[in-house]
Amino acid sequence: MLTTGLRFLEALATPHGVDRYLELIHPMLTVRELRGEVTSVHRTTRDTVTLTIRPTRRWQGFTAGQFVRVSVDIDGVRRTRCYSPATSQHRDGHFELTVKAHESGLVSRWLHANARPGLVLGLSQAEGEFTLPADRPDKILLISGGSGITPVLSMLRTLSDEDYQGTVTFLHYAYTEADVPCLEQLRDLAADKLVLAYTDAAGGDLEGFFDETHLRKAAPWFAEAQTYLCGPPGLMKGVRDVFADLGVSDRLHTEDFAPTPITVDAADATGDVTFARSHRTAPNSGATLLEQAEAAGLKPEHGCRMGICFSCTRVKTEGCVRDVRNGALSTDPDDEIQLCVSVPVGDVAIDL
């Protein structure tokens, strides 16, 4: 019944759609587009802001560890970034995002400075494979660093809501105690499960960067556990290396949240890149297709620029591209590729 009614309204509102009228009454009235209203704002450390968000009816919830794409308009331009909710997946009707204002982070700095109750953000449904198995493991080690805390904190809170009876340890890295977001809440929630490591100060449970000693102290049972890791590139590499040395890489599950620098040898760039829909062709510069498209004056939709959010997915109609993250080649015509992590190998045509 609702769909029939909606279809009728859409027929009346063609070609713009019902949302384009409803949003003029209030931006949260949209029936198709997913949005979220900020209902409260907390600043728990000097450079982080925690937003409580109430999504519109279309919201399908999330699984702990997943991320959402958040859009804000800054000086007229819509900017989209991926953030992981930090709350338990079992709280209906709202979720929390903790955003760290990075020095060069346009959106994070803007949110830190401007977020206030009533602000309406663009949202996507939750996405991502970085989640706990439905059949919860007996032993779980959660490791995070800096603002990588959010997806694993969501896992911790979810387990707590489920009254999880297994063993769990939450190992978090921060510069100093003052840099740990929501510290008091964390202590209330799981003081006995919490291991805090400070890289730039004393006073934590551990000190300095991650190594095997840290691992053995925090979770001596790591070899029987499933480990979930999210943090800055240095921590990610450190943990991956230790797990590889110990032969337990298959028990490590990771989520990169900061872009790893993409380097491509421009010297072996050959061929031409054709953006078919825009009727533009340019010699392949060796950069990613997103960068080449932008250099050609196009403004393709995109989000994370690191291959996780799929905003920039486009159909490659001809040619071969290489995924810069893993070197995988896509040779099939009409293959969907992500512009931000694909570089052309010879002539390539994109439906853009």
Next chain:
Amino acid sequence: MTVTKLPKLSKAQFDSLGRELDDLRQRVIDDLGEADRKYIYDVVKVQRTLEVMGRGLLFAGFFPPAWVLGVTALSVSKILDNMEIGHNVMHGQYDWMRDPALNSKMFDWDTVAPAENWKHSHNYIHHTYTNILGKDRDIGYGILRMDEGQKWNPYYLGNPVYAFLLMAFFQWGVMLHDMETERLISGEKKWSETKAVRQRMWQKGVKQTLKDYVLFPALTGPMFLTTLAGNATANLVRNVWAFSIIFCGHFPSGVQTFTEEETANESRGEWYYRQMLGSANITGGPLFHIMSGNLSHQIEHHLFPDIPARRYPQIAPEVRAICEKYGLPYNTGGFSKQLASVFTKIVRLALPDSFWGRPSGPPAGTVGKGRAMRAA
């Protein structure tokens, strides 16, 4: 008819003309921001409000003043939707905002012409090959004779009648334009190649017709016929207005056309030169400019089709000064003057040029680097 003596620009002058206009464009692009976003959203809000008001008033269409007000509101809504919003958004003028609601790939307008088809023939063909005979399909739209360079034949005796019909049914004309009928007839294009274009026309045509001529009239119950008449009137008003503005863009006297030979291997400066000489402006107040979708600044629009149209009046004095500096004409005039000039041309070109005491075929005045320029 006079053959306008155009200034001869040297290669260095073309290059510096190109640089000056590139710089102007870059300055505008660097300045784009929240004010431009707010502007277009304000226009959208006015348009949607007028549309809802217009459709609402037609429920009281039995009361003549309500009908007149409703039709007026709906007409203005359709004009804003098609011109200041639709045409400009679909040019990609607001793509920099990365807002899917106002993105050139996503937007569609309140006319039967599907966005996808129109963008090809307009943004690509017309804006790239502006006023090049044989390439710019907007010279006469394949049905009218709008330039001496189009060879006369008896079919063109109907020029004023075809123009009148195109004006009355403009949205359908714009839709059918993408069929490229003249290329089908000449055999350049096969019927099978029009399949995707035809499918889009059918889908969009059905939706628009259903909305304006079935659903909204039915919703008003006993007012079915008055609502239908109201919607048809609003579409007609929009058709006449859009036709009039658009025909003043390239067809007033003094606007130049070009041949394929003289525009082969154009430099950036030469491309700008053709855009300036191939377009004409209309003078008027701020409201008139908005209602014309700022196509009253056709010259600025053709120089920079992808910058937000509200910027055209702002940069017009600078563009005009550049024209003066290089001794180039800047074709502008009042609406009635430009329109009269267009209608005169429609009637004059219905008859062979010899009727007016001139040799048939394109008169050529040699200008610049051996360029043959025609001025009507």
